[in-house]
Amino acid sequence: VATEFDLIARYFTRALPGAVTGVEAGVVLGVGDDAALVNPRAGHELAITTDLLVAGTHFFPDTSPADLGWKTLAVNVSDIAAMGASPRWATLGLALPAHIAADEAWLSAFADGFFACADAYDIELVGGDTTRGPLAFSVTLIGEAPAGRAVRRSGAQVGDAIWVSGTPGRAALGLAHLQGRIALTEPDLTQCLAALHRPQPRLALGLALREFATAAIDISDGLLADLGHILARSGCGAALTVPDIAVLPALTFAQSLADASLVQACSLSGGDDYELLFTTPPDCRPTCEGLPLTRLGTITAQAGLIVRDAHGARITPTRFGYDHFG
Amino acid sequence: VATEFDLIARYFTRALPGAVTGVEAGVVLGVGDDAALVNPRAGHELAITTDLLVAGTHFFPDTSPADLGWKTLAVNVSDIAAMGASPRWATLGLALPAHIAADEAWLSAFADGFFACADAYDIELVGGDTTRGPLAFSVTLIGEAPAGRAVRRSGAQVGDAIWVSGTPGRAALGLAHLQGRIALTEPDLTQCLAALHRPQPRLALGLALREFATAAIDISDGLLADLGHILARSGCGAALTVPDIAVLPALTFAQSLADASLVQACSLSGGDDYELLFTTPPDCRPTCEGLPLTRLGTITAQAGLIVRDAHGARITPTRFGYDHFG
Numbered sequence: 001v002a003t004e005f006d007l008i009a010r011y012f013t014r015a016l017p018g019a020v021t022g023v024e025a026g027v028v029l030g031v032g033d034d035a036a037l038v039n040p041r042a043g044h045e046l047a048i049t050t051d052l053l054v055a056g057t058h059f060f061p062d063t064s065p066a067d068l069g070w071k072t073l074a075v076n077v078s079d080i081a082a083m084g085a086s087p088r089w090a091t092l093g094l095a096l097p098a099h100i101a102a103d104e105a106w107l108s109a110f111a112d113g114f115f116a117c118a119d120a121y122d123i124e125l126v127g128g129d130t131t132r133g134p135l136a137f138s139v140t141l142i143g144e145a146p147a148g149r150a151v152r153r154s155g156a157q158v159g160d161a162i163w164v165s166g167t168p169g170r171a172a173l174g175l176a177h178l179q180g181r182i183a184l185t186e187p188d189l190t191q192c193l194a195a196l197h198r199p200q201p202r203l204a205l206g207l208a209l210r211e212f213a214t215a216a217i218d219i220s221d222g223l224l225a226d227l228g229h230i231l232a233r234s235g236c237g238a239a240l241t242v243p244d245i246a247v248l249p250a251l252t253f254a255q256s257l258a259d260a261s262l263v264q265a266c267s268l269s270g271g272d273d274y275e276l277l278f279t280t281p282p283d284c285r286p287t288c289e290g291l292p293l294t295r296l297g298t299i300t301a302q303a304g305l306i307v308r309d310a311h312g313a314r315i316t317p318t319r320f321g322y323d324h325f326g
Numbered sequence: 327v328a329t330e331f332d333l334i335a336r337y338f339t340r341a342l343p344g345a346v347t348g349v350e351a352g353v354v355l356g357v358g359d360d361a362a363l364v365n366p367r368a369g370h371e372l373a374i375t376t377d378l379l380v381a382g383t384h385f386f387p388d389t390s391p392a393d394l395g396w397k398t399l400a401v402n403v404s405d406i407a408a409m410g411a412s413p414r415w416a417t418l419g420l421a422l423p424a425h426i427a428a429d430e431a432w433l434s435a436f437a438d439g440f441f442a443c444a445d446a447y448d449i450e451l452v453g454g455d456t457t458r459g460p461l462a463f464s465v466t467l468i469g470e471a472p473a474g475r476a477v478r479r480s481g482a483q484v485g486d487a488i489w490v491s492g493t494p495g496r497a498a499l500g501l502a503h504l505q506g507r508i509a510l511t512e513p514d515l516t517q518c519l520a521a522l523h524r525p526q527p528r529l530a531l532g533l534a535l536r537e538f539a540t541a542a543i544d545i546s547d548g549l550l551a552d553l554g555h556i557l558a559r560s561g562c563g564a565a566l567t568v569p570d571i572a573v574l575p576a577l578t579f580a581q582s583l584a585d586a587s588l589v590q591a592c593s594l595s596g597g598d599d600y601e602l603l604f605t606t607p608p609d610c611r612p613t614c615e616g617l618p619l620t621r622l623g624t625i626t627a628q629a630g631l632i633v634r635d636a637h638g639a640r641i642t643p644t645r646f647g648y649d650h651f652g
Contacts, residue, residue, distance in 0.1 A: 028371055032559065033479050034408040034544055035375035035469065040366045045354055048452055049361035050466060052419030054459030082360040093378030093419075093464045126374055133380030138419045138464035140376060143361065153359050217360055233358070 069113025172270020395439025498596020
């Protein structure tokens with residue numbers, strides 16, 4: 001069995017092409033000391049986020065290790081994107097049961113997935129900790145945004161338009177398929193499983209948000225639940241119309257009534273999507289190349305979240321989002 | 327049962343007395359958004375470290391939650407101190423089994439211990455993640471050091487003196503007592519259990535290291551193992567003499583031969599001490615108010631770690647340090 005130090009050296013230490021000295025921004029000292037050293041960019045604030053993913057709670061223990069490696073970093077990239085910041089430096093904590101610590105193919109695949117995401121979003125892994133324990137991953141990701149330009153949850157104004165990127169609900173539908181609650185067919189199956197296992201954080205949109213968004217959040221708990229966080233922090237309410245939401249999933253399978261209900265529930269309340277939900281001034285027409293942006297409704301002065309059907313009647317979603325302790 | 331958001335809000339969100347705006351260094355936005363925002367100090371590098379503590383691997387599940395809260399942050403403070411940096415901002419990931427998530431007294435005590443350490447070392451908790459799972463804590467701590475002044479493991483030079491702070495071995499002796507391998511009596515028992523449960527990171531010494539140390543590390547894996555990390559990174563060896571080390575524990579109990587052997591093993595190879603091990607130019611006489619500093623030996627050109635007894639004969643420690651996968 002490899003020692004702790006072997007594991008870090010073999011799988012999670014890479015040469016730092018961007019290592020810098022002096023005043024240049026970047027990594028000064030990477031993995032292998034008591035702490036990493038980095039030079040932050042002048043005139044920028046740091047955006048700091050952390051996530052802890054636990055086997056059995058966040059993923060099935062038999063999920064592909066490459067997918068796990070990707071996702072454990074990607075969910076943090078999504079948080080940094082939702083602030084309008086650029087991800088820069090990550091740390092990785094790994095708790096590994098003995099049989100995985102001894103499984104070179106697993107470790108190598110996990111590292112490949114992790115670094116594929118790191119490379120896709122220009123992130124350096126600067127530190128880590130490997131220990132024995134029930135399978136779990138912790139990532140802290142540090143990003144940078146020009147001082148004063150980051151986008152918060154608290155900035156929504158009455159009358160603002162509410163927007164969402166992509167097609168929320170796909171990850172939850174993929175999970176429902178794996179759980180036997182719906183039978184997806186191609187090409188939806190591939191698309192929904194990809195959303196579940198290889199989420200694509202909306203970084204390009206996140207950086208563009210600095211230009212036009214008044215508030216933003218990424219959809220990790222579910223669209224309605226995460227909109228609720230914006231409303232709570234901004235001190236306002238929202239009115240949504242279901243038809244605007246219901247058209248979001250571009251799923252082509254023939255829907256039974258039960259399926260249609262599940263699709264709507266996944267769109268409104270499914271977690272794990274990592275799309276961005278944001279508000280803009282009323283007349284703004286935001287765009288992001290290659291990514292559909294859909295207007296869902298309007299910020300209101302009256303507190304609360306009102307969802308109406310096509311006839312204007314209020315409906316009450318059965319489930320607002322995911323809570324680990326609910 | 328409290329929801330995830332209740333837990334964060336109730337136990338781990340505090341008003342930020344130091345929240346700043348504009349160009350002042352400090353916390354701009356704390357817990358409660360997709361990411362925290364902080365303003366780093368101009369002309370400084372960031373030091374970044376992370377640790378993952380898992381029940382059953384790093385601590386007994388029945389350890390006092392206040393002690394766990396303190397220690398989970400303190401072990402990271404020690405890493406930042408070993409770089410000669412000042413700790414600033416922390417994130418906390420908590421995986422909690424259902425019975426602990428529902429135990430308000432436990433959560434409150436854990437938070438009290440965590441914030442006691444944060445206050446002692448002037449750290450702001452800026453972000454976190456709470457999830458269900460086997461009991462585990464992940465902390466990432468970000469510190470600052472004037473650019474180019476941080477102390478690394480790699481700077482030891484042939485002829486340098488090797489120093490250690492305090493009395494390494496106390497935490498391991500405390501653990502040995504809890505495991506029934508030695509019977510400590512007062513006042514040693516209190517001192518050793520305090521070292522195990524409430525380690526005091528050597529931050530004042532760490533900041534002073536910038537003035538006189540060529541290399542430094544904190545003792546988390548054991549004195550010899552951690553010295554080995556300095557030697558590996560600095561490309562040199564070391565010669566130590568046991569009498570210099572053996573006098574370190576100021577333990578007053580009457581030692582049997584077996585006890586004396588255990589005390590020596592704990593001093594040389596016991597983990598979890600969080601004292602600082604460092605090297606200085608040969609003629610340097612480092613001091614740190616209130617903290618004994620002991621010279622252990624000398625850095626040598628010949629690779630390897632040579633330990634000699636009082637008669638000059640080489641001895642081979644039976645165990646070099648702790649490894650989670652060894």
